[in-house]
Amino acid sequence: MTVVTRFAPSPTGMLHIGSARTALFNWCYTRHVGGKFLLRVEDTDKARSTPEAVEAIFRDLKWLGIDWDGEPVMQSAREARHAEVARELLAMGKAYYCYCTPEELDAMRAEALAKGEQPRYNRFWRDRDPATAPAGVKPVIRIKAPLDGDSVVNDLVQGEVRVPNSQLDDMILLRSDGTPTYMHAVVVDDHDMGVTHVVRGDDHLNNTFRQKMIFEAMGWTVPQFAHIPLIHGADGAKLSKRHGAQGAMEFKEMGYLPEALCNYLLRLGWSHGDDEIFTKEQATQWFELTDVNAGPSRLDTKKLDHINAHYMKLADDARLAGMVLERIGSTDATHRERLIKGMPDLKSRAATVVQLNTDAQVYLKDAPFEYDEKAAHTLHDHDAHHAMHYIYDALARLGADFKADQIEAALKAIADEKYAGKLAKVMMPFRAALCGTMTSPPIAKAAEILGQGEVMNRLKAALHWMHDHGHHHH
């Protein structure tokens, strides 16, 4: 039997990071067994669903490299079918009309709660003659839940879960306006789509028993379930707004690569021995639902950073340069060229594209520019002023041979002759003048990439600045 899975998001906003992981687990498992991975958009909540959100979810999934089989199913288009199944259940005597008003239901719940019982419907209309129904009340259709015994689900992640049927409510299948409830729509759709494995967040574990009632009442095969724990924030509480980023796109904005996010998300709650870094291909080769942990796991951005840094090193230089340029909204050809040339040194030290962007500033500005506090402090130095002149003269003489090793040799010569071999005396002012900051990629290489013209401009600007701002005497 071919495995069929589905990912069923509600299009009420961005793709949540937790949903992204659920989608990833579904996808990985399905590719592992060579099944079909379907998409279903649960847009029955018309008030909250938007077409933009639908597009955003598709876009985010694609960004993560998650592809799906066939056309996505729009749940809203299937309402007639949902109603049909509800009426079938009615005809089979497995469901019934209920004429209670929302006010009456509220009262029942309050009463049950007061008695220390689970709040639920008291089954008033379950065996009552519909002929006695109050006039003018549009009924809902409720399922007849089993009255005694236990229900059991063998969950692929959680193991055997047993719940007393006394806990099950005669839940509503079809609302008084004829629209299906979520619980009902999910079951009908999962069945009609031929879903064999339902992989979803464990907040649905309890719902499984309600949904199972419908499958069984219809005589349908109940799919296999795998309830994966939700992701929690660093403090162990369920991921929410106060934890910061929640949307997959927010992680993109924070500078994470999709392949790194996928690797991290997959490793969160699932493991294959001690493997930490793996490709999607390896993951699909290894992934088993039974290897997913039953306990919830916390999002750790430090580890994400580490994994991202790994993938940054592997990433193509031009691709990374494009990301930096996209961030600052630039299409400057010179900047792109410099970035690509400097990328090997840049990407080896940055954990995220945001850091990459910061470090790349050397290549993205033109003299004269501002010096940050530390750079300004360095340039205020008396020796630095002298050094700057030596550097300027030495590099001006380099001419066509403006290569990193030539530049470095020239700077070392100055250090040897003037500063007793103390390289920092030359390098640090040079760095300050070239970058405006005291951290940068290897500065001689950066100078080569910048080219002699731009380097001389920056040195000149630094000399002007030093002249204007005076210097400290030591």
Next chain:
RNA sequence: GUUCCCUUCGUCUAGAGGCCUAGGACACGUCCCUUUCACGGAUGUAACACGGGUUCGAAUCCCGUAGGGAACGCCA
């Protein structure tokens, strides 16, 4: 309140009764490398929630306790 789920270093995890003096990764500490910041290399600190069983033997099986989470809508 009722029902259900969860619990190994700070974090993610390995672990299927003896391979466990509990392994790996991130983070943290120290050292090395080094013109800055990083990378990298080496090394160290650090955990089986608690209490009972079962067993020759338990992180692993069972029961209880504690703590955390979820569900209980004419929301999804």
